[in-house]
Amino acid sequence: MNFQLTEEQELIRKNIREFAAKYVEPIAAEIDENERHPTELFKKLAEGGWMGIPIPTQYGGSGADYLTNAIVVEEISRSCSSTGFTVSIHVGIACMLILLFGNEEQKKKYLVPLAKGEHMGAFVLTEPGAGTDVMAATTTAAKDGDFYVLNGTKTFISNGPLADTYLVFCWTDKAAGRKGMSSFIIPRGTPGLIPGEHFHKMGLRSSQTSEVVFKDCRVHKDNLLGKEGAGLTNAMTGFDHGRVGIAAQSVGILQAALDESIRYSKERVQMGNPIARHQAISWMIADMATDLEAARFLTYHAAWLKDQGKPFSKEASMAKLFAAEKAMHHTIKAVQIHGGYGYIKGAKVERLMRDAKITEIYEGTSEAQRMVISGNVLR
């Protein structure tokens, strides 16, 4: 057993930490308040190769491993959870799915600009009536010669308003059940693909979320990602990768909650002592540090399994479930430690608490993770 990161992973962590402190942290509160997608920041992230870390260099990526990507998502999220997540879904799902299931031509055409960070990707699966119950989706792709015609409404699509490349999941043969869903790569600007307006959210506010509507949207069969009927399997593989990212994002939130709690509790004096010396507070911090360590190991282990080419679906769900729930639990505690000051806009812990909630919901709710995990262990 070896708990040591490689020298490269350690150096990359230092570098992204410095990057986040310099470019992400100073704007995090502002982009949250204004629900702004920081285009200038993503340009810088692209320049450093941070938008395609685990994608091979021949496809525009940086050629590192998936664990490195998790470390980077964690460190960015420590400064700004929205930014960390946008990187996570772009790389972990959009880029990874094309890498894994796209043909050579699709990789050259779509993956290269995505992995270089010139384009943004979106994962288009959820519908108003189909969240955890993916099979309840109603969007269809009707075959018409060499084309498919898509109709339906997708919702809660991250990067929806601004993506250049949409990975869309819909029924090509509803009667075929689990083998009736297919996935398509559809570029922005395709007639009939209509991105919606940004939703106003409780947290993760600078991440752009919207509906994506398909109205007689004609796409060529060359845009099929993988075989017809492989959509659901592709989506589940996307989730496995994406969940490691959400786990990493949650670890970043937890680390930030701990950082803030340590700093504040050493400064804040009540009853003649810094509150860090009061057991009520120090034990909260002890629990926070312990859960952070556990969440981080679960996350890194899931990413490591992926890098070893081993199954990691169960571990990704465990990491995501644990890290997300601990992030929620401890950001509430972090606000508690800050007292009234933590309830004021501008306090970092206030943003962390709002940002944490979504990690228990998207890319599979905590309940969905428990379904995956129990399905695995009760097999």
Next chain:
Amino acid sequence: MLDIIVCFKWVVDEAFIRRTSSGDLDFSSVDYKISEYDRNAIEAAVRLREECGGSVTAVTVGPPEAAKGVKDALSRGPDRAVFAEDPLFGGLDPSQTAAVLGQVISSKTPFNLIICGEGSGDVYSQQTGPRLAEFLGIPCAAYVQKLTVKEGRVTAERKVEGFIEVDSLPLPALVTVLPDIATPRIPGVKDTLMASKKAVIKVGKNELTAVPPPLLKTKSVRAARVERECEKFTAEVEDIKRFVAALQKRGVLK
């Protein structure tokens, strides 16, 4: 074409040093980094190469753990590194460091220009650069904030207290540079991964003539104590007068 050597030191990241209740420093869980000043020196060297053509060789003296620092340095743009490595090289004094660097440089790396940070981020004695120039018998300008190289000479703008001095030195020469010389880049992912593929020449202690005994012995390191005073003043005229008097008394205002 300019063959540049840039020297760097792998130092304790002071953010991880803890102060014990007795005032001692606890280094048990420290991490390391390239000395802040040297990061700027490396950036200056790389930019100068981009301007003039040639090569940059990063040179360091340190214990085997500094291998990570070598990779870090290479990710910042140098073409290759020379690493004088020995478990005892972690605690050299400036005269010893300069002697080791001097031997390594004269035997392994042809150069026109050597760039060092103004001092190291840990002990900041500011001696290694000038001592190295002395060892190699080349001219030296310290505290340089701007560098230009033209027709076999280096023009160095030195920032010294109260004024700026411009020196012209024949190459080969050594300069120690201030952080203002260049803002270091943050290496991208590929820069870090590519660093592992660059050449590192390792030099062991047995390849050097004897390392001289230290001229300086550090007997103890203790945390500095900053005495703080707290006195309250209001915006009333009387209090403002009192405030000014208090500042004068402590020499803050003259």
